[in-house]
Amino acid sequence: MNKHALFLAGALVAAVPGFAVEPAPNGITLPEGYRQWKVLSVHHRSDNNTLRAVLGNDVAQKAARDGKTNPWPDGVVLGKLVWKAVKHDRWETAVEPGAFIHAEFMIKDAAKYASTGGWGYARWLGKEQKPYGADANFVQECLNCHIPVKDRDYVFTHPVQLPGDPER
Amino acid sequence: MNKHALFLAGALVAAVPGFAVEPAPNGITLPEGYRQWKVLSVHHRSDNNTLRAVLGNDVAQKAARDGKTNPWPDGVVLGKLVWKAVKHDRWETAVEPGAFIHAEFMIKDAAKYASTGGWGYARWLGKEQKPYGADANFVQECLNCHIPVKDRDYVFTHPVQLPGDPER
Ligand code: HEC
Ligand code: HEC
Numbered sequence: 001m002n003k004h005a006l007f008l009a010g011a012l013v014a015a016v017p018g019f020a021v022e023p024a025p026n027g028i029t030l031p032e033g034y035r036q037w038k039v040l041s042v043h044h045r046s047d048n049n050t051l052r053a054v055l056g057n058d059v060a061q062k063a064a065r066d067g068k069t070n071p072w073p074d075g076v077v078l079g080k081l082v083w084k085a086v087k088h089d090r091w092e093t094a095v096e097p098g099a100f101i102h103a104e105f106m107i108k109d110a111a112k113y114a115s116t117g118g119w120g121y122a123r124w125l126g127k128e129q130k131p132y133g134a135d136a137n138f139v140q141e142c143l144n145c146h147i148p149v150k151d152r153d154y155v156f157t158h159p160v161q162l163p164g165d166p167e168r
Numbered sequence: 169m170n171k172h173a174l175f176l177a178g179a180l181v182a183a184v185p186g187f188a189v190e191p192a193p194n195g196i197t198l199p200e201g202y203r204q205w206k207v208l209s210v211h212h213r214s215d216n217n218t219l220r221a222v223l224g225n226d227v228a229q230k231a232a233r234d235g236k237t238n239p240w241p242d243g244v245v246l247g248k249l250v251w252k253a254v255k256h257d258r259w260e261t262a263v264e265p266g267a268f269i270h271a272e273f274m275i276k277d278a279a280k281y282a283s284t285g286g287w288g289y290a291r292w293l294g295k296e297q298k299p300y301g302a303d304a305n306f307v308q309e310c311l312n313c314h315i316p317v318k319d320r321d322y323v324f325t326h327p328v329q330l331p332g333d334p335e336r
Binding site: 021035036037038039041042043044045046047051052053055081083085088090091093094095096097099100103124126127128129148149156157158160161162163164165 | 189203204205206207209210211212213214215219220221223249251253256258259261262263264265267268271292294295296297316317324325326328329330331332333
């Protein structure tokens with residue numbers, strides 16, 4: 001490639017989120033368009049001092065509103081965005097997101113991911129979106145932590161209640 | 169109205185979020201479709217133990233990505249959804265949203281809202297979305313708290329950094 005072509009390639013990578021992001025070691029590719037997804041919940045974890053936004057694709061949003069979350073239907077993708085939690089610079093008692101840590105996903109396909117409870121797991125680190133895990137076994141780590149909520153289809157998140165939602 | 173018409177009206181109110189929500193005492197009506205907006209940030213406030221999702225309409229999302237946030241352009245609407253923060257029932261060190269407390273909004277129109285720094289303020293309480301404020305003066309309360317960030321166009325929120333965003 002000449003310099004001009006290299007420059008163009010670089011500009012493309014910078015401009016198109018998700019472009020040239022490597023798949024996870026288990027072959028899962030970065031879910032397209034997760035930046036456009038709506039919020040399912042927000043969490044603050046004090047063990048590792050992080051703030052999290054849990055997002056869902058359209059299938060997930062519909063399942064959540066309809067209360068069809070145990071099990072979640074095939075086609076659901078849940079995303080979690082994690083930031084370091086920092087003190088707000090103008091409001092002492094507010095905690096806000098600092099550096100971006102990682103984005104991780106659970107993809108529901110009961111047949112395809114039968115060996116891991118019906119969910120495919122994947123995580124990408126940092127703004128550079130480096131795939132997490134030395135090999136496909138990284139998934140055991142995810143599973144170990146999500147097994148305590150096996151009776152809720154392996155999902156911790158309770159989708160938030162908003163005006164217009166049915167009571168449950 | 170006969171019984172049938174009443175039933176239909178009731179069904180409409182239940183089915184269409186935002187339907188029949190009273191305007192705020194300053195005349196601002198509930199911004200349509202805020203449930204579809206994307207997340208700008210997430211906060212945890214320890215003074216009143218609440219979790220917050222800050223959302224922005226499309227104009228706000230674009231302004232945030234372009235770094236055009238001081239001032240924010242006309243047409244921006246920022247929304248904040250507030251829930252009681254509760255301990256997650258299966259993960260001791262995670263805090264998650266409990267009961268929904270209120271939705272509040274800042275609407276940018278430099279000319280129309282010149283007397284309040286270019287922003288229109290409004291809040292609706294609870295899932296029933298009762299307008300907040302005895303009369304139009306409730307806005308002073310909002311302003312008093314937002315004046316400390318006057319140099320940032322009255323906005324506390326720093327839009328989150330995500331992969332694909334320019335560094336700043
Ligand atoms: C140390 C324990 C632990 C490990 C390891 C772990 N998780 Fe989780 N995960 C949690 C907890 C607790 C939550 C809910 C609270 C939160 O937001 O952290 C969660 C939430 C999630 C969510 C949002 C949906 C839900 O279940 O609430 C996704 C997506 C997710 N994890 C993906 C992954 C992936 C992918 C991996 C492995 C690469 C992984 N997790 C490893 C504990 C863990
Ligand atoms: C007690 C102080 C206080 C009062 C009163 C107050 N705010 Fe705020 N507001 C804050 C703080 C601090 C934040 C940022 C942290 C957070 O999420 O709470 C904020 C954030 C917001 C946001 C998100 C955009 C931003 O500036 O970060 C909106 C929208 C908002 N407030 C609307 C209102 C409205 C409408 C009222 C009045 C009905 C109001 N506020 C009254 C302190 C206050």
